[in-house]
Amino acid sequence: MATTFVPEKVDRVRDAKFKEALHGKDATKKQGFFAAVSKNADAQKAAVDEYFKHWDNKKPSNETEDDKKQRLEEYASLTRHYYNLVTDFYEYGWGTSFHFSRFYRGESFKQSIARHEHYLAYKTGITAGMKVLDVGCGVGGPAQEIARFTDCNVVGLNNNDYQVERATHYAKKLGLADQLSFVKGDFMQMDFEKESFDAVYAIEATVHAPSLEGVYGEIYKVLKPGGTFGVYEWVMTDQYDESIPQHREVCYGIEIGDGIPKMVKIDVARDALKAVGFEIIHEEDLASRPDDVPWYYPLTGEWKYLRSLSDLVTIFRTSWLGRQVTMKSVGLLERFHLAPEGSQKVTEALEEAAVNLVLGAKLGLFTPMMLFVARKPL
Known part of the structure; x- marks a missing residue:
């Protein structure tokens, strides 16, 4: 039986003010890593608190039905704050298309x-x-x-x-x-x-x-x-x-690191x-095709699949090693107050997602x- 949800009221004025407080009046002047560590500290803390209240001190073995219900009821703010926190990291590592894809041998990212x-x-x-x-x-x-x-x-x-x-x-x-x-x-x-x-x-x-x-x-x-x-x-x-x-641990890791109320x-x-x-006219799990190059290879950094020098930077940034470099760099900047508090926590959640996306696929x-x-x- 389908669950009935009451959508949150869209507060355009509030959301616009928060965007300006977090990113500044012109959100197009900065991008990528620099934008990620240049957010307003107070607004960043508010976004971090609002997002991670759904996950802090919780794990698959102790989450309650009320925890799950709250995530579903607050889906809009959960998703909005997730992307307030991760959009710049996504652009830095992945570009402007935030999705996975299949690969053919020799095909660039x-x-x-x-x-x-x-x-x-x-x-x-x-x-x-x-x-x-x-x-x-x-x-x-x-x-x-x-x-x-x-x-x-x-x-x-x-x-x-x-x-x-x-x-x-x-x-x-x-x-x-x-x-x-x-x-x-x-x-x-x-x-x-x-x-x-x-x-x-x-x-x-x-x-x-x-x-x-x-x-x-x-x-x-x-x-x-x-x-x-x-x-x-x-x-x-x-x-x-x-x-x-x-x-459940794999699924939970994907949920917490990707801002998902419930997979x-x-x-x-x-x-x-x-x-x-x-009327469904076509359905297929494209990830189940017997591809030589797995869709998740950018997250694993398996260099044997790399066929384009132009992809070297992208695949390094998205690989485990590249993510560790980003996470440690952000942590160091945060320690010296050059990045707002909570920045490393965001990168740690993204790392949990990456690890469990690969494990879930395998x-x-x-x-x-x-x-x-x-x-x-x-």
Whole structure:
């Protein structure tokens, strides 16, 4: 039985003021590592406290049902503060497209990321002139690529003011302002007109929802009849068994390090799509393909797969060694008050996520690319 959630009220004035307090009036002047360690100390502490109150002094063996319920009820603030804390680290290590991808031998990191986005656009049937919604658009990397690839028009929806500002800045900088727009909003209570989009996609974003049925229902509502929704969903596989301590520890590590209220299994996503009225026309776990290069190789830093000198810096930063360098550097800066308090704690959570993402993949418990393509009936 689906759980009923009451979405948090979107307080635009509060969120805008907090963004300015944390990042400054112009959130586009700094980026990457420098931006990550240059946040306002008081605002950083508030964000750290609000996010980690869901995880401090807790672990899989002692978390209560009330703990889980609170994370689900406060999904919006949890996700918003998570990205207040990690967006700059993401851009520093990964670029502007915050998602994983499959790799072919000899393929560069950026090529792989772009191809993964192109493939979703292709499977979703996005073509020139379409009005398309990107649910949980991050700082706009996928929207940029899909708009250029298909010549469509993309509206990006995001509940984090900082990311909306950065996405808008990048669109203008790249000359894509006529095709791209980014708006602040909650994907559990969309403000768009009903049946106003030709297609909708989401890339590793709806995992932040407290209820997939809730967010899929909102997508169904704003999609035109006959329109298509394509999603790369983060889910636990059918092999996942929450009663097995190791399995739950892996899942919990992913949740705490990636700002996720509660991970679910593949069947929950499949059932949610059907429950709101979608017809599933294609589904596949792309991570289960027998690829020579695993999707998680950037997190492991397995240099044998590196085929491009241009990727050397990226793969080093995302590898275990690179993450240790970042974490220790941030800790040292924090110690000498050159980075705001809590910065190292954020990098430690990201490290926990990385370790458990790889372990979850190797154990066959997790996939970041469960592809569903679903159609809204005419």
